[in-house]
Structure formats: C-alpha cells, structure tokens
Amino acid sequence: MGWAERVAAASRAWVWVPETAIRAETREYLLVRFPDYFEHPLVLLDFRPEGDPAGLTDEVLARAREFEERELLWWVKLGSPEGMDELVVSHGGVLDETLDVLALDLSPGAPDLGSSPVALRWTTDEETLRWSSPRCSPGLGSSRSPS
Numbered sequence: 001m002g003w004a005e006r007v008a009a010a011s012r013a014w015v016w017v018p019e020t021a022i023r024a025e026t027r028e029y030l031l032v033r034f035p036d037y038f039e040h041p042l043v044l045l046d047f048r049p050e051g052d053p054a055g056l057t058d059e060v061l062a063r064a065r066e067f068e069e070r071e072l073l074w075w076v077k078l079g080s081p082e083g084m085d086e087l088v089v090s091h092g093g094v095l096d097e098t099l100d101v102l103a104l105d106l107s108p109g110a111p112d113l114g115s116s117p118v119a120l121r122w123t124t125d126e127e128t129l130r131w132s133s134p135r136c137s138p139g140l141g142s143s144r145s146p147s
Contacts, residue, residue, distance in 0.1 A: 008079030042069040
C-alpha cells in the first residue's frame with residue numbers, strides 16, 4: 001500500500017462512535033444515530049461500495065429514513081469513489097464543507113522547521129480567553145463567544 005493509500009485508510013478509520021449510539025452497519029457503510037446531545041444526530045460515517053455506488057446510495061437513504069430524522073449528514077471521505085459529491089447532490093444533498101487531510105511521512109525523522117516567533121501556551125485567564133475566542137471560534141465551527 002502506497003503512502004497516499006495509507007493516509008486515506010487512516011483517515012477513513014478515524015471515527016469515534018459512543019457506546020450509546022445506534023449503528024446500522026454493513027460491509028459497505030456505517031450509518032450512526034448519535035445520542036440527542038450531538039449536533040448532527042444521523043451521520044453516514046463511512047461509505048465503501050463494492051459495486052454500483054448509486055444502488056447502495058438508495059439502500060443507505062432508505063435505512064436512514066427509518067430513523068425519522070430531519071436530515072442525514074453524509075461524510076464523503078478521502079478515498080471515496082470518484083463522483084460521490086455529485087451523487088449525493090443528485091439525491092437532494094447539499095455540500096456543507098470540504099476538509100483536507102494533511103499528512104507527512106515522519107519515518108525518516110522530524111523535519112527541521114526552523115525557529116518560529118509563535119509560542120503556544122494554556123489560556124489561564126479571562127482576558128486571554130476573551131481575546132482569543134472570536135479569532136478561534138469561526139475556524140472551529142462555532143459562532144459563540146464567551147459572555
């Protein structure tokens with residue numbers, strides 16, 4: 001397995017499902033109904049069709065309807081079959097976000113990154129929290145700031 005395939009496999013495997021979630025899982029997909037305290041209750045975490053992706057898409061959508069949720073969040077991951085974004089959109093889906101996987105082979109050792117004027121430290125006071133929150137929240141998907 002080449003470097004790109006190993007990165008895609010590791011990315012695909014990187015999911016966490018709490019014990020209290022309901023899993024609808026086959027060899028070809030993992031559909032999860034998360035507990036109510038999750039932002040997105042129904043998520044298709046993995047989709048790896050062995051045959052025609054369109055046929056499996058219909059099966060996944062039928063299974064998702066059984067949960068009677070308002071929407072299904074569908075993760076099209078690195079290594080998914082070509083054309084998955086278009087297939088999901090053709091079934092009424094809307095592209096919500098696109099994420100990239102950044103990876104570096106560290107087997108030869110850590111690269112020399114040189115020095116940097118940036119310093120990381122724990123936030124331990126309210127003033128720093130109030131300063132950093134509006135700058136970090138949009139990147140982390142939150143519009144809330146401390147009041």
